[in-house]
Amino acid sequence: MTSTKRSFGMHPNLLFDVILRQAGTLQKALLEGVMNAIDAGATECRITLDTHSFTLQDDGRGFQSHQEIEDFFETFGTPHEEGDAVYGRFRMGRGQMMAFGRNIWRSRQFEMDVDIKNSGLDYALTEHADIFDGTRISAELYEPIAPSELERIKNELRKFVAWAQIPVTLNDDVLSRRPEEAKWDFEDDNAWYSLSADRSQLAVYNLGVLVNSFWSGRFGMGGTIVTKRQVEINFARNDIQSTCPVFRKIQDEIKKRAGVATKKKTKLNDAERDMLVRDFLAGEADIQEAAKLRVLTDVNGRSWPIDKLLSVGHQFGGKLIVVPRGDQMVETAQRRGIAFSIDEATLERFGATDGHAFLARIQSACNTMMQTMPRNALFTAKGVLVQRMARGFADHIEIVDRDYLSAFVSSDYIALTHKDLTADQKILLDAVSTANSVLVTALRRTGYEDREYTQRKVYLGTSETALAWTDGTSNIWVEAEHARLLRRGYPGAYQIALTLLHEHLHSGPDTGTHEHDHSFFQGFHDLSGHPADPVGVAATRMVKIFAARLRRHGKKVSAKLLEQDDADLVIEETLKTAEAQDA
Numbered sequence: 001m002t003s004t005k006r007s008f009g010m011h012p013n014l015l016f017d018v019i020l021r022q023a024g025t026l027q028k029a030l031l032e033g034v035m036n037a038i039d040a041g042a043t044e045c046r047i048t049l050d051t052h053s054f055t056l057q058d059d060g061r062g063f064q065s066h067q068e069i070e071d072f073f074e075t076f077g078t079p080h081e082e083g084d085a086v087y088g089r090f091r092m093g094r095g096q097m098m099a100f101g102r103n104i105w106r107s108r109q110f111e112m113d114v115d116i117k118n119s120g121l122d123y124a125l126t127e128h129a130d131i132f133d134g135t136r137i138s139a140e141l142y143e144p145i146a147p148s149e150l151e152r153i154k155n156e157l158r159k160f161v162a163w164a165q166i167p168v169t170l171n172d173d174v175l176s177r178r179p180e181e182a183k184w185d186f187e188d189d190n191a192w193y194s195l196s197a198d199r200s201q202l203a204v205y206n207l208g209v210l211v212n213s214f215w216s217g218r219f220g221m222g223g224t225i226v227t228k229r230q231v232e233i234n235f236a237r238n239d240i241q242s243t244c245p246v247f248r249k250i251q252d253e254i255k256k257r258a259g260v261a262t263k264k265k266t267k268l269n270d271a272e273r274d275m276l277v278r279d280f281l282a283g284e285a286d287i288q289e290a291a292k293l294r295v296l297t298d299v300n301g302r303s304w305p306i307d308k309l310l311s312v313g314h315q316f317g318g319k320l321i322v323v324p325r326g327d328q329m330v331e332t333a334q335r336r337g338i339a340f341s342i343d344e345a346t347l348e349r350f351g352a353t354d355g356h357a358f359l360a361r362i363q364s365a366c367n368t369m370m371q372t373m374p375r376n377a378l379f380t381a382k383g384v385l386v387q388r389m390a391r392g393f394a395d396h397i398e399i400v401d402r403d404y405l406s407a408f409v410s411s412d413y414i415a416l417t418h419k420d421l422t423a424d425q426k427i428l429l430d431a432v433s434t435a436n437s438v439l440v441t442a443l444r445r446t447g448y449e450d451r452e453y454t455q456r457k458v459y460l461g462t463s464e465t466a467l468a469w470t471d472g473t474s475n476i477w478v479e480a481e482h483a484r485l486l487r488r489g490y491p492g493a494y495q496i497a498l499t500l501l502h503e504h505l506h507s508g509p510d511t512g513t514h515e516h517d518h519s520f521f522q523g524f525h526d527l528s529g530h531p532a533d534p535v536g537v538a539a540t541r542m543v544k545i546f547a548a549r550l551r552r553h554g555k556k557v558s559a560k561l562l563e564q565d566d567a568d569l570v571i572e573e574t575l576k577t578a579e580a581q582d583a
């Protein structure tokens with residue numbers, strides 16, 4: 001038997017792949033060039049970019065000798081010595097620029113002509129008599145960029161270098177700012193911080209250069225962090241190494257602030273909920289607060305504390321269902337106490353794939369908490385809630401699905417045709433329809449956010465789950481029972497008019513799922529309270545038409561309806577008296 005020591009080699013093709021395939025985007029490649037310029041001690045870096053080419057020019061030290069060209073330019077992967085560069089790590093980054101086009105590098109007396117696509121790993125090195133101060137890289141792109149794409153690339157590059165340590169210009173516009181001159185929420189030895197609980201992304205700049213924008217839930221807050229000290233990043237330079245001691249301190253600081261902000265806030269956002277749940281699952285939540293963390297989101301988007309699960313047994317017959325936000329049928333089931341719902345985002349928040357796993361995770365987190373908490377903390381009222389959850393939910397919660405609920409709640413929307421309607425319903429419909437046209441005209445007049453409204457035809461219908469529904473374009477069905485509110489006079493009419501407004505703000509069908517985003521609520525809020533009062537105008541007309549039609553058909557007009565006529569009279573007279581007094 002013979003054994004020999006052998007070592008791995010590298011086929012040149014691997015290098016070729018490394019150069020061509022490490023490249024992400026052109027803007028990332030340009031960022032590599034900027035980082036190299038900073039490493040070369042440049043005081044500025046000028047970039048030009050158009051649809052066919054780019055250049056990067058800096059006034060740094062350049063390649064000082066033939067040896068440097070051989071070791072650092074010609075050879076990929078030559079190790080760095082500790083502390084010889086801020087950003088440079090792998091001696092690979094330049095390959096990204098080479099992947100996008102033929103590169104001509106001019107640096108001091110040297111010129112390197114690299115054309116990976118056509119000449120592979122061979123390049124031409126020329127030595128000039130004259131010295132170029134700094135380094136300039138000019139490239140002709142292998143694939144031209146579409147003009148629309150160009151804008152996107154520029155914007156992204158702007159973001160990448162926003163806080164670079166040296167001025168970076170793009171086609172003569174300055175892209176970067178000095179963090180020292182900007183306004184921050186606070187700073188410490190490690191970083192400048194601008195944090196907000198309402199932002200969904202946290203942009204992290206490693207010494208001024210963007211590492212990535214992270215989902216704010218990962219750290220508990222969104223905003224911007226510019227580090228003052230080097231943070232350790234991964235090979236792809238798009239994430240922070242979890243072991244990095246500098247970033248750990250920064251992270252603690254963010255968490256501290258997020259914690260303070262979260263405790264003060266009565267309404268949490270998803271990022272904050274995600275963060276609280278992470279601590280909860282790790283058994284690190286404060287036991288006095290754990291059970292009351294409002295991190296369950298139901299089908300309506302409302303949030304509930306975790307210990308709501310303890311009341312599912314007696315309030316909802318022990319039934320729990322997981323559904324996407326806005327499921328009409330489940331909304332109704334929950335309203336009627338048939339089942340409690342959590343939405344799919346909640347499941348994700350708890351890292352669970354189904355309802356059973358979700359409950360199991362809560363149970364196990366509560367168990368962890370019990371083991372680590374001092375015993376006296378456990379026997380407070382809130383500690384007891386955690387103890388109860390630690391026993392699990394198997395006895396009193398059953399996970400059900402939509403089929404189960406559909407036995408109790410029909411999700412049918414039945415449109416009534418004209419011949420289905422009673423004489424009374426026809427009169428109701430007449431009044432609601434007219435008020436609907438009045439509403440649309442009034443909404444258009446508000447000019448709110450340039451929104452557009454179509455005249456939609458109104459019908460009556462029956463449904464167990466909805467007050468009204470729409471196809472989002474030309475029809476609205478008002479639930480017949482809901483329309484009967486009009487018999488109560490103006491207050492009823494106002495409710496119906498609000499329902500109509502709700503339907504007009506849906507620009508798609510709302511029968512299956514019925515999700516309301518922020519802009520929906522904002523619109524609903526602003527329009528229902530608009531000074532022109534479109535809802536009030538529609539409601540007033542609804543009552544008047546209803547009373548008039550009843551009279552015409554020789555039907556009794558109730559006192560409730562007459563109140564409106566009376567109120568008008570009273571107001572008119574009050575105004576008259578006031579005017580007389582003024583005169």
Ligand SMILES: Nc1ncnc2c1ncn2[C@@H]1O[C@H](COP(=O)(O)OP(=O)(O)OP(=O)(O)O)[C@@H](O)[C@H]1O
Pocket residue numbers: 032036037039040058060061062063072073085087088089090091092093094095134135
């Ligand atoms: N603008 C420049 N001015 C002077 N030297 C440069 C410039 N750009 C690159 N170099 C030299 O070329 C080397 C290789 O650059 P490259 O970007 O490939 O690797 P790196 O910056 O060392 O490491 P990394 O792979 O992390 O970017 C650098 O280490 C530096 O010595």
Ligand SMILES: [Mg+2]
Pocket residue numbers: 032035036087088089092093094
């Ligand atoms: Mg580099």
